Amino acid sequence: MSLYLEAATILESPQTTSLKAIIYNPSKPFKSPQPKLYALIVETLKFQDILKEVVENAGILKLERKLTPLLSILLTHDLLLTKSGIATSSGPLKDAILRHKARLNAEFTRARLRRGHRDVKSLVEAVNAEYSRESEDGVTKTANGLTTFNPRWIRVNTLKMTLEESLSSPMFSAFEEVSGMSDMFFFDIVRKYYYPKAELLPNIFAIHPSHDVTSSELYKSGKIILQSASSCLPAIMLDPPMGSTVVDGCAAPGNKTTHLAALVGDSGKVFAVERDRRRADILEKMIAKAGAENIVTTLKATDFTTITEGHPAWQASYLLLDPSCSGSGILQRVDWDISKLNLPISDARSGQPSRRKRKRDEASQQDSLAQPEDQESQQAAEEVEDGDASKERLQSLSDFQVAIILHAFSFPRAKRVTYSTCSIHAEENEHVVARVLNSEIAKERGWEVQSRKDNPLSTWHRRGLVSELSNLEAGSEERQRVADGCVRVNRTDSLGGGFFVVCFVRQFDDGGQLGGDYGKSDMALAQNDGSRFQGIGVSIEAEDQEWNGFSDEETKEAGCAIDAVDDDPQPGKRKKQKSTKGQQAGSDRINRRFQKNRKGWS
Template sequence: MALYAAAASVLAGVEERRGSVRALVYSSGFQNVKPLYALVCETQRFAAVLDAVIARAGLLRAEKKLRPHLAKVLVYELLLGKGFRGGGGRWKALMDRHQARLKAELARLKVQRHVSRNEDLLEAESKPGLAPKVPRYVRVNTLKTCTDDAVDYFKRKGFSYQGRASSLEDLRALEGKHFLLDPLLPELLVFPAQTDLHDHPLYLAGHLLLQDKASCLPAMLLAPPPGSQVMDACAAPGNKTSHLAALLKNQGKIFAFDLDAKRLATMATLLARAGVSCCELAEGDFLAVSPSDPRYAQVQYILLDPSCSGSGMLSRQLEDPAVAPSEERLRALAGFQLRALRHALKFPALQRLVYSTCSLCQEENEDVIQEALQESSGAFRLAPTLPSWPHRGLNTFPGAEHCLRASPETTLTGGFFIAVIERAEVASSAPQDEALAQLTPSSAARRKKRRKAASGPGLNLLPCS
């Protein structure tokens, strides 16, 4: 039914801050706005419950073409609404295939939360104006230690290790001194949201980095092998750079650029503390770096995380969630982002690039990717990425579903956007499960791994030429 597609579109628009529910409903072109408005509001109200049921039932993994917002609307109608309207058409047939599993997961959720009514499942996080609590993500710095040793340390300090998480609901349920291993990143530990580790000795010594899960994805998806040459185009404050160095095992070279001298100095301190010895920092404008410079002739991997509106950052959402970037500011940012992406694609040896922002705005994300790919005349393409990730790019051009989005509601992270771009004549990257298998050490390797103090950092502050 058109009603469900329209509701999903409005939900996506609200998340992208394109307007209020009422404004988007009335501008949707849908003839009967009253049921549309009611359906959107009720789906929003139960968003956290619906996300939990969908994740636990594995609906988006089973139905890979089903978009997250539409799934949420359909599951609401099936489980919490008055049933499918007008017979439901093909959507009812699709949901019937998963009805038993979805109802079982809803019932299990009620048992776990000791409630009997659907209304009782509503938590504070689903009330208007309050974002879901995002867990505390802690990346283990594999240049200095290993995940097993970090887990053992926290267990000795009285924390209870719950193993590898299997769903978002596992992460939502974290409380007290319990912690988990993230289901996707093998070096990412997950603690309850209120856990404060800023003064923890392992953090101060560079063994741990406090980094949101979404912010860890760009380096993981760029996946440069040890020994390769990498460019981090807009590098400060350095968390992603240190992650790249860990993936490289300090073997190879990272050329990192940033215009802000103070941020670069802070970054140098972070990298030194993390034991990074393969990074060359340059204070200067990435756009002024010549792709024909022989120093960068072997750069095959580029991470581009340009300045953005930051509309996905949790701190900004909490400060004033109603304030969206002005159109003028968005145009200026998108213009810079497009210039940076065009420039990055000119490096002759480039094989893979990851573009990321902490913005929710289409202008800074899908629109930038679409224009850059059109201008490349087929030389580059979007690579299929993490097919089981629940939140995909907005459907603004063919292939946009290969992009990733993240938000507190759908992925329990900060708001983020990621696109993986590859040179077209190169065979597409290995299947995602194969890539992840390479990222996850075998049990034998983990047993052999021991914490090692990193050798002295070799950071060279060079002028950009």
């Protein structure tokens, strides 16, 4: 019975930190296994509304005075929703529930049918779908039954220490290396294991998400950085040599910037571009914490597309672009709020739902019966509208992303450019790649996608989608080569979320010079006069939270929290979804603005 008593104690206590921290970092050890305790509380929270209804309608709190509302829903959850039932031997509390087993089952059946579920499996799937975000214990079941692991990834800041030094530090000296991700999970007690993937992610390793590293000296001093593995891929793929000059075109919050600084070293130079002053302040804090002030120059309140001839960053050879995107690949961690627990009341009327709720349900049923066609038409219209809005937003983002890349292509000494998004949508990924490769500036200057065999991420198994490159002006073999050069990460790949990254490289001519006549024409984008970006209206807002150091889980991809504003001349009317011809017209307009011997937007 200690399992339920300890769970009730946790739920009755004021919540001062996350539920995971309460259970896995307790001030006093629990008698119950931590994973079981966490699972019981989370599952009860998920089903709390239906459990409250069942307990109230069964009227057991009026009959069993030893039962508290909290214990009643914890015990009823295991009675009704677990195969093994209540996980304890006989006792007064278990007996108090079992005396009313038939009544509880009957009320549960009524509650399930009222919600339109013909069996328990259907109800469970619906509730799990509602809470289908990443679980705090690091294990997620996908809709098709796949198990994915979401560990805490740690990047060692090699400006301050080596990987070997970090693993031998007091924080990690007791940790043992495991050969597989799953080896860190499915234990009654979380063990001190770490998992490296050195061939893909140098100086990066994973641990179980319940391990707290934020209070360690390594974290506080910036020697280790919490950063999802997927967001480490752009800098790894760019692979700038030591001592080189790099531009991070969309820099805040700074994890990728500090990663670049570690790669180029003290003899290198990184220009970190950030157009938002508030986010630039966060960026500077992270740079200082990482000890990269002598390497990184922050360009505050600067639009990347305004960097042209005469600017020190204009001579950079390597550019990293991680612009605003839909953020569709980001995993959202659940932080359960136990203060909002919906508990049953002991004086509720037994045997039926409340009169107010029943009248509301009956009215809803009458409306459904009276006008089924109208409701279906309205629902269909809403779905279409939502779909159109999503397509419009993706198209606006895609236009913005294409413009950013084309400006990077105009840098006279640029050798490599990586483009990445935390998006799973082809409109922001393969479609953007096709559009920029079709551009005049890419063809004139010899830009192409780096082949798989030449990039540092060649061992990663998931590549780009060749089916989404149908608009690329190339033969089938080249389309396949381009797709193989792109890297995709699914949300189920355990690297910290869905991601896309590609590296563009510039060809050399017969004389060993970079492609394109950059000596005669810089083909730069002049300072943005607003004409090109009207209608795109990308605004970047940092997540509404206090910055707490180097955590991709707290400030990760803050630039992905965007709002695309449509430039609609007639408020109240939705713009039509762009057709393929419309998209091509947009590309043509971009190409015209990059005519040879022209400077800036035309």
